Amino acid sequence: MSTHYRRRHNPPKDELLPLSAVLDELGITRASWYRWRNRGVAPRVHKLPNGHLRVRRSELDEFLREMEEA
Numbered sequence: 001m002s003t004h005y006r007r008r009h010n011p012p013k014d015e016l017l018p019l020s021a022v023l024d025e026l027g028i029t030r031a032s033w034y035r036w037r038n039r040g041v042a043p044r045v046h047k048l049p050n051g052h053l054r055v056r057r058s059e060l061d062e063f064l065r066e067m068e069e070a
Contacts, residue, residue: 016046016054025060 036042043063
């Protein structure tokens with residue numbers, strides 16, 4: 001079995017989403033995001049070495065589930 005075949009059929013990894021994609025999905029502005037973040041309400045953020053912010057898909061999904069339950 002080739003390595004290419006195995007890689008192609010592995011489940012997708014937990015994607016790191018750029019902040020702009022997260023803002024679009026949540027339907028909020030960057031200012032609202034930073035307010036939520038300062039209040040400890042936003043999903044956990046990962047800061048890349050270049051300073052860009054990313055959110056794991058699983059953490060965003062969990063955040064959305066918790067918001068629906070509240």
